[in-house]
Amino acid sequence: MDKLLITGGNRLKGEITVSGAKNAALPILCASLLTADTITLDNVPNLKDIGTTLRLLGQMGVQSEHSNNTVQLSAAQVSSLEAPYELVKTMRASILVLGPLLTRFGEARVSLPGGCAIGQRPVDQHIKGLEAMGADIKIEHGFVVAKAKRLKGASIRTDMVTVTGTENLMMAAVLAEGRTTLENAAREPEISDLAELLNKMGARIQGHGGDRIIIDGVDSLHGASHRVIADRIEAGTFLCAVGAAGGEIVLRNAAPETMGAILDKLQEAGLAIECGSDWIRCSMHKRPRATGFRTSEYPGFPTDMQAQLMALNTVADGTAVIVENIFENRYMHVQELGRMGASIDIDGHTAVVTGVPQLSGATVMATDLRASASLVIAGLAAYGDTTVERIYHLDRGYERMEEKLRSVGANIQRLTREAA
Ligand code: UD1
16 A cells, blocks of 8 residues: 655745646536536546546446546446445445436436445435435435436425535436425535536526525536636645645645635634635745634535644644534544644544644554545654555545645655555
8 A cells, every 4th residue: 555755844835736626526527427418527636536436437338538637428328327335435425426317317226325434424315305306215235226207396405514415416406397496505616616517518507606506407418518626625735734834835726716714714823825816825934823713514614624724733833622513523633643743632523732843753544535634734744754654545635645745845755555
């Protein structure tokens, strides 16, 4: 298994190009199932999760061509309506094929994802919404088995705000008969990006970006081209790295308008930040200030940035109180940060981080995607060598992270299985 070897202490200086957003690209790839025409996508990040999604779609009969960051998909000849356990277990977002398959083909069999490292993460809201649209759904042999002649528009209020739940229901509703209203919808920019592609395909969606999305079903959708929005979490991760290690970088191809809560918190931590329409310049020439925060749904502070801002807080001046409100078990990086000398107390959903002047490098193990990113940030700020093991998690969601960091002066290298 690959590892990252980081020698901390270098300040970061230079430019990084931000990749397309993983969490926008995944539902968008699944939306290709909604039409027999070709979908052309640009700015698709080259990530393990994207490869998994293309494999998943491929075994259903979707043809795809992937070169650099462009993907062309054709679901003209779909031969299987099933998402098998082997793929779903490696990537929960596979559940995003459920809505498109059911609404276009009247049938779908998708393995239940089960638990994951950061919590239980059920899909009951996806199911509840599809049932409200008239689907007949059973759980059989670990699969969600869904059937419907044609889905019917419905008024659906999810019990909690769910990102992939909103996306699945929105994709199901575009080909349903009549009007669907999604209340308590997620407002994440990735949902708006998906809605924009669907509208280019002929869907009639309004209100995306707000908590009430109205979808008027159409009989069929056609091909379209779309550029995936920039990854706000990847961008935020690099900004946290500068906050913890110091330096000055410019992020290109960024979407600062989607990063309000992240940029506010980083400014509170002492970073100087300047933005244009698609770039962010940030600099940090002192020790960061402790900055407490609570994770919440967009436009609040994202849970996917919690671990990275915590890493910054481990070397900050003062004590920060962090509350994780979205997932019940998302503090697994804490123990590993502790091995590097961080001082963090956990009580339920609350973490109290008392900054130390410096972390010391250690061998640490990544447990999930964003936890891995926090360990890389800690390693960049630490004194001495840090080895981050099990970085396959990192490869699920960051495109060439070590190359990008090296290009701004970080001392970081990948040890491949053979070399390690
Ligand atoms: C998405 C993101 C993930 C991010 C998360 C929260 C993708 C591919 N993944 O995950 O990176 O961390 O949003 O911003 O976009 N819940 C239920 N029942 C459901 C659905 C959700 O109880 O049917 C709960 C979850 O357990 C969790 C909360 O609702 O506690 C929010 O989860 P949700 O927004 O659905 O997360 P994902 O869409 O899986």
